[in-house]
């Protein structure tokens with residue numbers, strides 16, 4: 001993918017720049033075939049610009065065309081955005097497209113619509129929807145791609161772990177050479193006697209789904225402290241990011257963990273975890289929480305927000321003194337942390353076990369898709385700190401196992417998500433109706449990388465005279481992630497993805513799609529195309545979700561296809577590349593998705609497929625995010641963004657400029673800007689208040705779609 005950068009300089013597709021025997025921008029030479037994707041392509045004699053030069057090229061072009069025949073430049077130079085219904089040959093049996101298909105064959109029997117694209121003189125060739133359907137559904141054997149998937153010709157995504165087998169449903173033989181579809185009740189494959197994959201053996205003797213009991217976490221020190229993302233080369237550059245604190249009576253900041261008055265065991269545990277010095281969000285948040293203040297904290301993805309709340313909360317719990325409620329049926333947790341997805345709740349729980357290692361703090365995690373009885377037993381064994389997803393938490397509370405009256409800390413991780421339309425009713429119920437002390441008698445802290453203004457307004461219902469700490473811009477993208485965009489026709493996406501994965505040479509890649517069905521579909525396709533792939537989404541069994549994540553973490557599968565369940569918070573070491581196969585409908589979701597790479601000072605890469613017909617409403621916000629992160633902005637994206645309202649390039653007049661919505665209401669001295677870096681180390685350790693008076697007015701960008709269908713799937 002270095003090629004992407006390398007080739008960006010060429011603006012005109014007509015100018016032959018270099019000979020490529022390997023890959024073009026995203027183009028890949030496969031045998032004697034050259035496929036260009038995204039916005040550039042390669043012929044044997046020309047390399048065309050990826051960033052700006054041309055549209056993507058039909059796959060199996062012959063090599064002797066001149067680049068000007070193959071492409072026309074965009075704008076004044078003319079531009080060809082080749083879209084086609086499928087330059088793939090269909091596979092005899094199942095209609096699954098194979099790479100390297102023949103565009104000419106395709107053209108012979110497909111209808112094309114040719115139209116011009118405004119004043120630019122571009123023309124776009126696109127297949128009609130009939131073509132698209134045929135491209136997908138027709139195969140010599142008369143079975144379409146989707147038919148193949150449902151009908152039994154698609155094998156498990158990943159050996160016997162990935163079989164797309166649902167509870168109580170028919171299952172596919174995990175033996176790739178067999179792939180037979182078996183009825184749900186069969187324990188072995190009818191055709192080859194291969195045992196049913198473990199993940200499908202979930203029916204009890206009454207045919208009801210058996211409940212999943214997750215494996216007990218290891219107590220071994222090396223296991224507890226493994227699995228974290230290690231610091232990258234840009235870790236120290238976090239200190240250069242400006243920090244802003246707003247609110248009354250601000251607290252100081254710390255420059256080392258030793259300054260933070262943490263419990264001594266935590267200091268030892270930090271060493272074991274290789275935490276040498278705090279990140280900016282930790283420097284500012286730990287003193288605020290330790291001082292007993294409510295907090296809204298916003299910092300870029302992967303910059304250490306979890307430790308920023310866990311360390312001071314755990315310290316406070318120990319300082320206040322923990323009574324042992326072990327083996328009592330009724331537990332009175334002192335701290336509750338709520339997270340939007342099961343995997344994130346589990347991850348926070350594991351971080352909590354890490355920091356609280358060898359202390360008396362007992363943490364319990366409650367999340368859906370697992371046995372409630374099992375989790376209730378865990379609670380009975382003692383629960384000072386409960387971490388969970390809202391639905392399961394409510395469930396266990398309603399079963400009378402937990403009293404909230406002693407809760408002194410409420411933490412909302414991914415707080416903007418917890419308070420959006422999908423989760424807000426559950427969170428409100430948890431906080432306001434089940435006996436939790438009111439906001440003046442508990443401490444409430446909220447963390448996220450994004451805090452839209454409307455959510456900030458709502459959050460005020462739960463917070464008491466809070467401080468707002470922002471590191472960098474609210475809602476800004478992680479600047480350690482290089483962002484690339486390719487305008488790709490919907491039907492070109494799969495092939496483009498394969499080219500990118502081939503070019504990546506097996507690097508760990510997370511591919512986001514919008515729908516659960518497409519996640520299965522794509523994972524299956526990638527498996528068949530030779531990429532070890534697994535998938536995670538809300539329709540998979542919890543056991544399968546955890547196995548999928550484990551396989552991806554260990555590298556057994558180097559591609560994970562995911563819906564938005566994996567967009568927030570997940571900390572997976574060595575994810576080198578995030579691909580938005582489908583762009584999300586919300587810019588905040590985009591920021592969180594690409595934040596799965598480039599964590600903890602490591603560099604990462606994000607590639608997004610842009611399809612004008614679906615993604616046009618995102619353009620203004622994308623342009624703004626790119627500009628803010630100092631990323632190159634493709635001209636075509638700017639063009640698309642024109643007339644899309646608040647996001648014209650150059651304007652930051654939106655919610656992204658949003659900081660504390662209370663600004664201007666603190667009288668003087670309520671807002672302070674800081675440099676958390678080395679320069680300020682010589683200064684007083686107290687935050688220096690620099691009153692800035694009233695802020696500029698701003699417009700709220702209403703293009704956000706706060707609740708996306710898939711992402712509410714984890715309410716339990």
Ligand SMILES: Nc1ncnc2c1ncn2[C@@H]1O[C@H](COP(=O)(O)OP(=O)(O)OP(=O)(O)O)[C@@H](O)[C@H]1O
Nearest residue numbers: 228229275277278279301302303304305306569600
């Ligand atoms: N001070 C530190 N020193 C070394 N590593 C750290 C430090 N703080 C955090 N990390 C590591 O950085 C990684 C990212 O941290 P974390 O998951 O808390 O990020 P985050 O800000 O919560 O991200 P997101 O916004 O995606 O939820 C983790 O692996 C964590 O162990």
